[in-house]
Amino acid sequence: MKKRIAIFGSTGSIGTQALEVISSNEDKFEVEILTAHSNEKLLIEQARKYKPNAVVIVNEKKYTTVKDELAGTDVKVFAGEASLEEVAAFDTYDMMLAAIVGFAGLKSTLKCIASGKPVALANKETLVVAGDIVMQKAVKKRVPVIPVDSEHSAIFQCLLGETRNKIEKIILTASGGPFLGRKPNFLVNVKKEHALQHPNWTMGAKISVDSATLMNKGLEMIEARWLFNLQPEQIEVIVHPESIIHSMVQFEDGSIKAQMGPPDMKLPIQYALAFPQRIPNDFPRYDFTRSDGLHFEKPDIKTFRNLALAIQALQKGGNVPCVLNAANEIAVYGFLHNRIGFLDMMEIVERAMDKIPFIEKPTLEEYFESDAAARNFAASLIHI
Numbered sequence: 001m002k003k004r005i006a007i008f009g010s011t012g013s014i015g016t017q018a019l020e021v022i023s024s025n026e027d028k029f030e031v032e033i034l035t036a037h038s039n040e041k042l043l044i045e046q047a048r049k050y051k052p053n054a055v056v057i058v059n060e061k062k063y064t065t066v067k068d069e070l071a072g073t074d075v076k077v078f079a080g081e082a083s084l085e086e087v088a089a090f091d092t093y094d095m096m097l098a099a100i101v102g103f104a105g106l107k108s109t110l111k112c113i114a115s116g117k118p119v120a121l122a123n124k125e126t127l128v129v130a131g132d133i134v135m136q137k138a139v140k141k142r143v144p145v146i147p148v149d150s151e152h153s154a155i156f157q158c159l160l161g162e163t164r165n166k167i168e169k170i171i172l173t174a175s176g177g178p179f180l181g182r183k184p185n186f187l188v189n190v191k192k193e194h195a196l197q198h199p200n201w202t203m204g205a206k207i208s209v210d211s212a213t214l215m216n217k218g219l220e221m222i223e224a225r226w227l228f229n230l231q232p233e234q235i236e237v238i239v240h241p242e243s244i245i246h247s248m249v250q251f252e253d254g255s256i257k258a259q260m261g262p263p264d265m266k267l268p269i270q271y272a273l274a275f276p277q278r279i280p281n282d283f284p285r286y287d288f289t290r291s292d293g294l295h296f297e298k299p300d301i302k303t304f305r306n307l308a309l310a311i312q313a314l315q316k317g318g319n320v321p322c323v324l325n326a327a328n329e330i331a332v333y334g335f336l337h338n339r340i341g342f343l344d345m346m347e348i349v350e351r352a353m354d355k356i357p358f359i360e361k362p363t364l365e366e367y368f369e370s371d372a373a374a375r376n377f378a379a380s381l382i383h384i
């Protein structure tokens, strides 16, 4: 039996790489659902090639084009934000790949979990915003949440077979992004073109900017807290510019396990889709004899304040990570649209964290309210 995959965010960096993995393993996987926000051209092309049961185009203005272009096929076409949840409740797929970017991915992922379907989770913001509630629901429903994020996939792999052994800490590796070693006098002038040039990974625009500000690593600390049920002080970040060690787990006897490989997202995507199997492939292999060495240093959280802010949010808990995430999404949007500078992003996040009232144990509704309040406040700061 082939595993039927629902790819939410199929037109993005993770989504398109997942389709490549599926193309190379047609005996194992088939595509059941594809979703996009506005890229109707690519969605139509994907639908023709992979013949899913259903597609969603969130931007309703594009509905007629998608419907017309797919007339004569068996593909059902849906439009609008609410359709994401509607198709996430279908019982015709076996696993969701949650690869929508940002808070926008939360509701459909929750619906998938409520329907009892395993999730391959790329959308880290889901856990940053409401990780306690998402993981509680997953545990209650006995739904596996398999990480796609390379660091979390690494930790997940290191933990296999360690069921009753205590974790002392996990060590998340960070490439340092394109501005490693730079100081504020340089960063004040950088533009989005520079920030989008990541040295090791090709990714969507939002996560590329997050990697450049180190917010991505902060979001990943919060993601790890919920995925692996850790205390904030058990999570450490170390800069490792080569991105060969994808992350590590240190156990209470001092032994450290690492998962390694060349930086290629297709590997963790394939691992999550096929779990618990490993599938042979022709991806590049790492050759230690050709290595120039692996290097490590402390992150500069004074310059890259977003990481310090995320650590604060992780420690405070409650709705603070949700506020951090919402303000960051607006700040990144502002930066990508040339409204604000690189360092302004950190200022916006900090001001939102100061402004929005603290809630210690938010309900899901309160998370939505905190998200909206932080977004509105951040948007008012940059006049969008």
Ligand code: NDP
Binding pocket: 008, 009, 010, 011, 012, 013, 014, 015, 035, 036, 037, 038, 039, 040, 058, 098, 099, 100, 101, 102, 104, 122, 123, 124, 125, 148, 149, 150, 201, 202, 203, 204, 205, 206, 207, 265
């Ligand atoms: P992209 O920006 O490349 O793709 C995002 C996808 O989500 C696209 O299909 C896009 O549709 C869709 N989308 C965007 N906004 C909305 C919305 N409001 N509602 C519904 N769908 C929407 O992102 P990435 O693939 O880079 O990242 C996806 C997620 O995976 C992020 O959470 C990221 O942090 C995480 N991740 C990504 C990695 C990477 O290497 N790229 C690595 C680890 C984690 P359209 O194309 O039509 O706009």
Ligand code: MG
Binding pocket: 149, 150, 151, 220
């Ligand atoms: Mg990552």
